[in-house]
Amino acid sequence: MDTNSVSPLPPLEAPLAMLDSEKTPPGTPNGIDMPPPPDEKRYEEDPDNAWNCCSWCEYLLIVILSTILLVGVLVLTLFWVMFYRDGFAWSESPKQQFNLHPILMIAGFVTLSGFSILIYRLCRCVKHIYVKLIHMFFHAIAIPCIALGFLSIFDSHEALQKVNFYSLHSWLGFVTMGMFVLQFVIGFFSFLVMLCCENKTYSCRSAMVPIHASLGLANFWLAIATSVTGLIEKERETVAETNVSAENKLIEHYITSAIGITLIFIGIIVTFAVRRSNAPASAKVYVTERI
Amino acid sequence: MDTNSVSPLPPLEAPLAMLDSEKTPPGTPNGIDMPPPPDEKRYEEDPDNAWNCCSWCEYLLIVILSTILLVGVLVLTLFWVMFYRDGFAWSESPKQQFNLHPILMIAGFVTLSGFSILIYRLCRCVKHIYVKLIHMFFHAIAIPCIALGFLSIFDSHEALQKVNFYSLHSWLGFVTMGMFVLQFVIGFFSFLVMLCCENKTYSCRSAMVPIHASLGLANFWLAIATSVTGLIEKERETVAETNVSAENKLIEHYITSAIGITLIFIGIIVTFAVRRSNAPASAKVYVTERI
Numbered sequence: 001m002d003t004n005s006v007s008p009l010p011p012l013e014a015p016l017a018m019l020d021s022e023k024t025p026p027g028t029p030n031g032i033d034m035p036p037p038p039d040e041k042r043y044e045e046d047p048d049n050a051w052n053c054c055s056w057c058e059y060l061l062i063v064i065l066s067t068i069l070l071v072g073v074l075v076l077t078l079f080w081v082m083f084y085r086d087g088f089a090w091s092e093s094p095k096q097q098f099n100l101h102p103i104l105m106i107a108g109f110v111t112l113s114g115f116s117i118l119i120y121r122l123c124r125c126v127k128h129i130y131v132k133l134i135h136m137f138f139h140a141i142a143i144p145c146i147a148l149g150f151l152s153i154f155d156s157h158e159a160l161q162k163v164n165f166y167s168l169h170s171w172l173g174f175v176t177m178g179m180f181v182l183q184f185v186i187g188f189f190s191f192l193v194m195l196c197c198e199n200k201t202y203s204c205r206s207a208m209v210p211i212h213a214s215l216g217l218a219n220f221w222l223a224i225a226t227s228v229t230g231l232i233e234k235e236r237e238t239v240a241e242t243n244v245s246a247e248n249k250l251i252e253h254y255i256t257s258a259i260g261i262t263l264i265f266i267g268i269i270v271t272f273a274v275r276r277s278n279a280p281a282s283a284k285v286y287v288t289e290r291i
Numbered sequence: 292m293d294t295n296s297v298s299p300l301p302p303l304e305a306p307l308a309m310l311d312s313e314k315t316p317p318g319t320p321n322g323i324d325m326p327p328p329p330d331e332k333r334y335e336e337d338p339d340n341a342w343n344c345c346s347w348c349e350y351l352l353i354v355i356l357s358t359i360l361l362v363g364v365l366v367l368t369l370f371w372v373m374f375y376r377d378g379f380a381w382s383e384s385p386k387q388q389f390n391l392h393p394i395l396m397i398a399g400f401v402t403l404s405g406f407s408i409l410i411y412r413l414c415r416c417v418k419h420i421y422v423k424l425i426h427m428f429f430h431a432i433a434i435p436c437i438a439l440g441f442l443s444i445f446d447s448h449e450a451l452q453k454v455n456f457y458s459l460h461s462w463l464g465f466v467t468m469g470m471f472v473l474q475f476v477i478g479f480f481s482f483l484v485m486l487c488c489e490n491k492t493y494s495c496r497s498a499m500v501p502i503h504a505s506l507g508l509a510n511f512w513l514a515i516a517t518s519v520t521g522l523i524e525k526e527r528e529t530v531a532e533t534n535v536s537a538e539n540k541l542i543e544h545y546i547t548s549a550i551g552i553t554l555i556f557i558g559i560i561v562t563f564a565v566r567r568s569n570a571p572a573s574a575k576v577y578v579t580e581r582i
Contacts, residue, residue: 232527272506
């Protein structure tokens with residue numbers, strides 16, 4: 001007797017944010033690792049799960065909008081520093097060295113980290129291992145930016161004999177950097193371990209994914225919050241400066257406000273883009289044949 | 292012949308953040324609504340899915356820590372306003388009216404909204420419809436707080452003849468309020484529609500859940516970012532005040548920094564708490580019996 005018993009789970013719309021957990025089946029609760037069966041049909045191979053027109057429109061909108069915002073905020077910061085804050089230089093003048101701080105921090109914590117997070121959404125047709133590698137690559141090139149950005153403000157404070165770690169901005173920045181390092185180390189090691197013995201570490205890695213994803217998003221928002229506090233601190237300093245004309249102060253106010261608003265919209269679009277879909281990959285149609 | 296064909300999905304650890312989508316089975320991709328079958332076994336009823344010790348420890352830690360932080364930040368703000376900013380009053384003096392702004396906004400946007408989001412995590416043994424009602428109730432009582440907080444700063448600015456919507460903080464606040472209203476309207480209507488015809492609107496509501504959840508989290512972080520910018524603006528104003536002693540300025544600096552750091556940790560813990568688990572409820576064990 002041939003019985004095709006189909007599980008009552010129907011195929012669903014394609015998951016939009018493909019996280020690790022959604023690409024591989026979950027492990028058993030008793031700690032026994034369960035690698036995906038070799039003959040298992042992948043969710044995205046199912047023609048029923050093809051994206052509809054609406055999904056593609058949303059995908060394109062997010063790709064275009066996020067690229068414009070992520071590159072735009074960096075260009076806007078460069079424009080502000082170059083034309084209104086006397087440009088930047090290393091160790092020539094503390095003021096110009098200070099100016100490196102917003103550029104490098106926004107480049108590392110927002111633009112590069114933002115693209116790194118969005119990679120899970122943007123790279124739809126790329127193998128998951130490459131997505132992970134690109135994710136790590138973007139975060140890896142963010143590290144020198146962040147390190148130099150931190151050194152520039154530290155050196156500049158030393159030269160101007162200002163106290164380090166006094167303002168709320170600096171404390172928020174300290175927490176952001178700490179969480180970034182922690183996330184990078186966790187991500188890097190779980191990625192390395194995965195390459196060594198993929199099947200043995202399955203349940204551990206599977207449990208780490210939602211933690212890494214949620215803390216990563218929290219860290220991204222933390223970086224945005226820290227950036228807007230930095231912008232406000234700088235703007236308040238500019239207001240007190242006597243050698244800047246009232247007109248220039250007003251223009252600078254609008255530029256820093258525009259950077260702040262752009263940062264906020266980046267946060268909203270990234271959070272929206274990497275949301276977990278209602279259709280997990282585990283909701284496949286399983287057909288078990290019995291004779 | 293009796294054939295028990297079991298889907299290859301094993302029971303998993305209980306989902307930690309129970310969102311709407313995880314409580315109800317998903318609809319079909321072709322738009323046909325599929326209400327849950329009446330005899331379907333609910334995921335959380337399965338004894339295999341009982342929480343282990345680690346899950347309970349994490350649950351308790353998050354409940355205790357988030358309650359301390361969410362109530363603590365409000366108490367800290369009240370303490371700051373009462374003892375260092377001359378308390379608060381309505382329409383007696385613009386300065387005292389201004390002081391209502393941080394208290395009401397932190398109460399509405401952080402404490403009440405934070406508890407409202409965490410309800411999905413905290414209420415484990417409550418029926419899902421009640422969880423939704425409590426979620427809406429917390430947001431509903433946040434509305435008068437936010438409205439009064441907005442009016443207090445508006446009135447205070449009018450009395451002091453200050454320009455409204457000039458600073459970055461005010462623009463961020465405007466975006467936060469706009470998103471809050473949008474989210475409340477969407478949540479309220481989809482909730483009402485659900486009560487009217489639960490089955491007909493299934494696929495629409497199901498698609499709304501991850502959007503509402505991700506934008507809600509983004510809005511929560513937006514509120515935190517806006518709050519820290521407000522704190523920094525206020526602190527910079529205090530530094531410029533001449534009638535405050537240097538010692539009091541330093542204490543105020545530490546209090547506002549403590550409020551800021553607490554807000555950031557609230558953001559991290561809430562993002563961590565409401566993360567989607569790797570084990571969606573749809574990964575049930577389906578047993579189909581054939582004779």
